[in-house]
Amino acid sequence: MKFKKVLLGLAVVACTASAQAATTLETIKEKGYLQCGVSQGLPGFSNPDDKGNWTGLDVDYCRALAAAIFGDAEKVRFTPLSAKERFTALSSGEIDVLSRNTTWSMTRDTQLGLNFVGVTYYDGQGMMVPKSLGATSAKELDGAKICVNTGTTTELNITDYFKTHNMGFELVAFEKSDEVIAAYGAGRCDVYTTDRSGVAAERLKLANPDDHMVLPEIISKEPLGPVVRQGDDQWFNIGRWVYYALLNAEEFGITSANVDEMANSENPEIKRFLGKDDSKFGEGIGLGNDWAYNIVKLVGNYGEIYDRNVGPDTPLKLERGVNALWTEGGIQYAPPVR
Amino acid sequence: MQEDTVRQQSIINKLLYNSTWRGWLFQALVLLGLLGFFSWIIYNTVSNLQRLDKKSGFDFLSQRAGFEILDSPGVRLMDYAPGVSTYLDVFWVGAINTITVAILGIIAATLLGFLIGVMRLSRNRIFSAVATVYVEIFRNIPLLLQLFFWYFFALRAVPELRERWSLFGGLGGINKSGLYLPAPVFEQGFGYVALAFVLGVAGCWLYARFATARQFATGRRPPTLPVYLLLLIGIPLVVFLVQGSPLSWELPVFKEDGPILRRGYQADAGMVLKPEFIGLWLALSLYTASFIAEIVRAGILAVPHGQTEASQALGLSGGMAQRLIIIPQALRVIVPPLTSQFLNLTKNSSLAVAIAYPDIVSVFAGTALNQIGQEIEMIFMMMMLYLILSLLTSLFMNWFNARIRLVER
Numbered sequence: 236m237k238f239k240k241v242l243l244g245l246a247v248v249a250c251t252a253s254a255q256a257a258t259t260l261e262t263i264k265e266k267g268y269l270q271c272g273v274s275q276g277l278p279g280f281s282n283p284d285d286k287g288n289w290t291g292l293d294v295d296y297c298r299a300l301a302a303a304i305f306g307d308a309e310k311v312r313f314t315p316l317s318a319k320e321r322f323t324a325l326s327s328g329e330i331d332v333l334s335r336n337t338t339w340s341m342t343r344d345t346q347l348g349l350n351f352v353g354v355t356y357y358d359g360q361g362m363m364v365p366k367s368l369g370a371t372s373a374k375e376l377d378g379a380k381i382c383v384n385t386g387t388t389t390e391l392n393i394t395d396y397f398k399t400h401n402m403g404f405e406l407v408a409f410e411k412s413d414e415v416i417a418a419y420g421a422g423r424c425d426v427y428t429t430d431r432s433g434v435a436a437e438r439l440k441l442a443n444p445d446d447h448m449v450l451p452e453i454i455s456k457e458p459l460g461p462v463v464r465q466g467d468d469q470w471f472n473i474g475r476w477v478y479y480a481l482l483n484a485e486e487f488g489i490t491s492a493n494v495d496e497m498a499n500s501e502n503p504e505i506k507r508f509l510g511k512d513d514s515k516f517g518e519g520i521g522l523g524n525d526w527a528y529n530i531v532k533l534v535g536n537y538g539e540i541y542d543r544n545v546g547p548d549t550p551l552k553l554e555r556g557v558n559a560l561w562t563e564g565g566i567q568y569a570p571p572v573r
Numbered sequence: 574m575q576e577d578t579v580r581q582q583s584i585i586n587k588l589l590y591n592s593t594w595r596g597w598l599f600q601a602l603v604l605l606g607l608l609g610f611f612s613w614i615i616y617n618t619v620s621n622l623q624r625l626d627k628k629s630g631f632d633f634l635s636q637r638a639g640f641e642i643l644d645s646p647g648v649r650l651m652d653y654a655p656g657v658s659t660y661l662d663v664f665w666v667g668a669i670n671t672i673t674v675a676i677l678g679i680i681a682a683t684l685l686g687f688l689i690g691v692m693r694l695s696r697n698r699i700f701s702a703v704a705t706v707y708v709e710i711f712r713n714i715p716l717l718l719q720l721f722f723w724y725f726f727a728l729r730a731v732p733e734l735r736e737r738w739s740l741f742g743g744l745g746g747i748n749k750s751g752l753y754l755p756a757p758v759f760e761q762g763f764g765y766v767a768l769a770f771v772l773g774v775a776g777c778w779l780y781a782r783f784a785t786a787r788q789f790a791t792g793r794r795p796p797t798l799p800v801y802l803l804l805l806i807g808i809p810l811v812v813f814l815v816q817g818s819p820l821s822w823e824l825p826v827f828k829e830d831g832p833i834l835r836r837g838y839q840a841d842a843g844m845v846l847k848p849e850f851i852g853l854w855l856a857l858s859l860y861t862a863s864f865i866a867e868i869v870r871a872g873i874l875a876v877p878h879g880q881t882e883a884s885q886a887l888g889l890s891g892g893m894a895q896r897l898i899i900i901p902q903a904l905r906v907i908v909p910p911l912t913s914q915f916l917n918l919t920k921n922s923s924l925a926v927a928i929a930y931p932d933i934v935s936v937f938a939g940t941a942l943n944q945i946g947q948e949i950e951m952i953f954m955m956m957m958l959y960l961i962l963s964l965l966t967s968l969f970m971n972w973f974n975a976r977i978r979l980v981e982r
């Protein structure tokens with residue numbers, strides 16, 4: 236009996252050993268869905284609605300990825316992760332891609348065995364205080380008690396900022412952002428701080444959002460973007476070009492509404508992009524040649540995604556600002572498909 | 574030729590059908606399999622780490638840590654300062670915080686658990702009803718929910734950061750930033766007082782042995798209480814006075830004016846219990862106490878009623894019967910399961926990060942791990958810490974258990 240078990244064990248081991256060698260794309264295709272790491276609920280970026288459907292900018296990136304791979308934007312499953320758990324979940328293989336308002340920093344890019352594919356949202360760290368505090372600038376915060384998330388760039392930046400300005404402070408660090416904002420709401424802290432987009436989102440969770448204001452200072456650069464494991468160049472390329480496809484589509488003026496019309500366009504760039512000539516860009520990265528068509532058709536272009544999740548007409552009310560295309564005065568810029 | 578095959582067959586037969594041989598054979602195979610399995614895991618891990626281009630080893634421990642940690646016993650003891658302290662210091666800060674809340678939680682849970690357990694057996698209906706309700710509530714609600722309840726309940730209940738409730742005639746106070754108390758400041762010469770007290774404890778132990786010996790010899794126990802009081806309080810007090818009262822108190826400072834953020838309790842004066850600590854400590858103690866209460870109740874019920882009757886027949890008073898007959902026997906039943914409750918409490922303290930208490934999981938597996946990214950090494954260190962804490966607890970409880978064991982003749 237025991238002996239049989241050992242043999243069985245060895246067989247299992249041998250099988251997993253060979254499975255290890257498969258590429259990320261192959262494994263995903265075999266599974267039939269993409270496993271995408273998101274936040275535990277950050278409106279505008281990744282947030283489950285009351286029916287359990289995920290929405291948000293980070294979520295739509297994963298849907299675009301699924302559309303490119305499967306031609307079906309629904310073939311994706313979401314794993315909610317706290318800031319503290321996210322990198323371990325990615326490097327252990329629990330998820331295929333991490334799309335969770337994650338800041339691209341040198342440590343994360345070079346020390347953790349991970350690669351950032353691009354910047355889907357340029358952000359910076361902001362601070363929120365109760366209006367009753369009477370503060371108008373972050374420089375007046377000497378002695379403040381500050382609530383943050385553990386395992387974020389936020390908790391590091393804040394230490395730097397207060398040190399630079401020679402101010403004292405107390406840092407109260409929670410694992411989950413629901414508790415961070417609840418503790419701030421309960422009066423434990425004078426300041427709530429995270430990425431500005433996050434501040435805008437979390438502020439809506441307060442009992443009286445209008446009693447709180449965001450200070451003008453932006454104390455850091457927070458380029459947020461999707462992350463993949465290092466060492467699989469094909470998967471990295473797919474991740475990166477799906478993001479570029481979203482930008483290029485917007486630049487060409489291709490939207491989910493007009494993509495079929497555009498597919499008949501005589502413009503050679505657009506034809507190439509949508510896979511309507513005989514160039515094989517999709518196959519080059521292991522996908523079908525209609526990869527970009529599927530992304531735009533099923534999910535939309537970057538501008539559409541932005542507007543429906545975080546733009547001025549959403550509760551978050553975030554202007555495009557630096558996240559506009561380079562042609563519109565922003566810094567979102569994608570290399571050409573050619 | 575023929576003989577050879579027969580011999581070979583008999584060896585195989587021996588291996589397969591002789592139970593001793595077969596046992597050895599299978600054990601060797603299992604061992605081989607295990608070795609193979611572990612070397613495969615290690616090989617796989619190392620090559621995966623290489624493929625991801627990840628660092629390994631413990632060099633990171635001497636790197637400096639750039640983040641702030643909430644004021645806590647670990648931060649004070651290690652003199653932790655961002656930008657100066659190393660990741661090894663961060664480990665110790667977390668470890669000390671975990672150990673502190675575990676020890677204080679074990680003490681509180683044990684005292685409360687014994688109280689509730691005895692109350693449940695009380696003949697007073699109200700007492701036993703209260704105890705029953707307590708046990709059923711605290712045992713049946715998940716600890717994490719209790720943690721949030723106590724933390725946010727406490728936060729909502731007390732005054733804002735720049736207001737306070739005074740306690741002990743203004744010597745202490747409480748608000749959303751914590752419970753502030755006077756901090757003892759030990760001055761030169763206090764060491765002698767401590768020494769006198771330690772000697773006093775040793776003296777008490779010797780005197781107790783002497784008293785027991787006398788009791789066996791003469792049937793009468795010499796007075797003990799006055800001697801104990803003299804040794805434990807009297808003599809240390811005299812030393813304290815002779816040394817010129819080498820103990821003073823640092824009072825918390827509450828500022829009512831100045832810039833608004835600088836008002837309220839000042840960070841560097843007095844002793845403070847942060848809401849995060851209080852919430853965790855309270856939740857762990859109350860939760861574990863409900864289990865301990867049941868263990869105590871079961872322990873006492875396990876002592877046959879005949880024992881009580883027998884001690885009455887011998888003329889022991891109710892209190893003496895409890896102290897000399899019932900409790901020592903009940904303890905033998907209570908101590909082993911009590912040990913596992915202590916271990917549970919220690920491990921449950923890892924929920925701390927949910928309410929921002931900087932325990933080992935929060936600072937080391939949270940903040941530090943996100944900086945360094947060496948999961949294997951860091952989780953290993955943390956596992957070792959919990960393992961050592963658990964082993965020490967078990968060791969101590971086993972020793973205690975051996976002491977109170979029934980000595981059979």
Ligand SMILES: N[C@@H](CCC(=O)N[C@@H](CS)C(=O)NCC(=O)O)C(=O)O
Nearest residue numbers: 274275276318337338387388412433
């Ligand atoms: N961009 C920062 C902060 C990311 C972060 O965790 N932010 C919090 C606060 S906005 C969050 O995402 N909370 C949502 C959640 O935990 O589910 C980083 O990458 O370290």
